Amino acid sequence: MNYWLIKSEPNTYSWDDLVAKGTDHWDGVRNYAARNNMKAMKVGDLAFFYHSVKEKAIVGIAECVKEYYPDPTTDDDRWVVVDFSPKQKLEKPVTLEDIKADDRLQDMDFLRLSRLSVQSVKKEEFDIILEKSQS
DNA sequence: GCCAACGTTGGC
């Protein structure tokens, strides 16, 4: 079981959009590092859903329900998508500020590689953030 | 709205 973080601008695609759809593919990734992460995802893996730009907060947890397959939105066979379903909404969003303020989370890819749209999260980091969402 | 970071493109 692995943990991930996926980012989206809520204006383009929000947590509520995923909830409304039930299950949806995560398309539009055009970055090799992000794609490689998607290829590594397994069914049952969990991903934080982060709203960038305006909210700058993790708002929910999505579960990978289908492993990677070719991106239906392009003919270019380099790109793939995975399917997600909403798993649970966080009681309280965990903001970028919250993450920056926690000494234990300073090494996250999230802080170092702010532009990577699909990134991996360590189990310890996942647990810490989950804990923050409940306090 | 600005600008830094960084990934991608394209000329050589």
Added chain:
DNA sequence: GCCAACGTTGGC
């Protein structure tokens, strides 16, 4: 295959 130019993302 290198590297400069360019475009995009996303925090501030």
